[in-house]
Amino acid sequence: MTVRVLLVDDQEMIRAGLRMVLESQSGVEIVAEADDGDTALELVATVETDVVLMDVRMPRMNGVEATGAITGLDDPPKVLILTTFDLDEYAYDGLRAGASGFLLKDTPVEELATAIRHVHAGDAVVAPSTTRRLLSHFARSRPGQTSAAPTTRLEELTPREHDVLAHIARGLSNSEIADQLGLAEGTVKVHVGRILTKLDLRDRVQAVVLAYETGLIRAGGA
Structure with a gap:
């Protein structure tokens, strides 16, 4: 089964890098890209998407707002938040907004692809050590x-x-x-x-x- 992924990040270089590494993994297809939350929300309505890989710090509608809007739709795709942890104070709010998990931006490509598949299958991506640090920090x-x-x-x-x-x-x-x-x-x-x-x-x-x-x-x- 192929997982259809929407990449959302305001930096074109990051999106290009993610597309390159993810499309090298079997069972993952990049179906669209967005550079802010507004565009992501529009694309979810028009492009069949299984998982949204969502940055949080973006102009106009940020990733937290976009996550809440997307997960509030009927039959929404899953959302994975991308975070840099120490610098990203919005990650906790992204989880509260309905994201199915979070990933660090330096996650190895194999782990990233596996996480996308797990979320698509209905699981939550919660890395124990990162969960403890992140949620304790933001609590x-x-x-x-x-x-x-x-x-x-x-x-x-x-x-x-x-x-x-x-x-x-x-x-x-x-x-x-x-x-x-x-x-x-x-x-x-x-x-x-x-x-x-x-x-x-x-x-x-x-x-x-x-x-x-x-x-x-x-x-x-x-």
């Missing part, structure tokens, strides 16, 4: 954003589901959570599915963000 920079409504939603979870959610927020995979809690990996997968359903979340990325915003996990991983 510290956004004090006071916890709201009562999401906290109340957490009350719907069982104690075991609370445990699983906390481990998801620390960036652990299902197998790692199973090892930590002494459960079968299949059981963890069931718990994850129930957590997403009860909290009305699309994927693990949204679960991680919610865990930080409600204070279930504190900045620094406490």
Whole structure:
């Protein structure tokens, strides 16, 4: 199966480089390019797209605004945020806006292509070490954003589901959570599915963000 990708970045050289390396990977097709969020939104409406590879710092409509607009469409493509981490203060907001994950701009091409395929298949791309650093960093920079409504939603979870959610927020995979809690990996997968359903979340990325915003996990991983 070929994954149709829309490249969104205001720098033509970066788009050219991404096109070159991604089209060398099997199963990935670059169907269009955009240099800002406005153009990306127009292209999504006219070009069949599976995954949008989205920069965040762009003129006119930035990547966060574009991500929110795209993921709010009926049957939208998936969005992967491109971030430089330390310099990119919008990455966290991109996840909150509905992105299915984030990638560093220096991600090796094989990992980038694999991430695109995973997102297209419905998975969230959450690299554990990067997740912990990124979300801890931006949770510290956004004090006071916890709201009562999401906290109340957490009350719907069982104690075991609370445990699983906390481990998801620390960036652990299902197998790692199973090892930590002494459960079968299949059981963890069931718990994850129930957590997403009860909290009305699309994927693990949204679960991680919610865990930080409600204070279930504190900045620094406490």
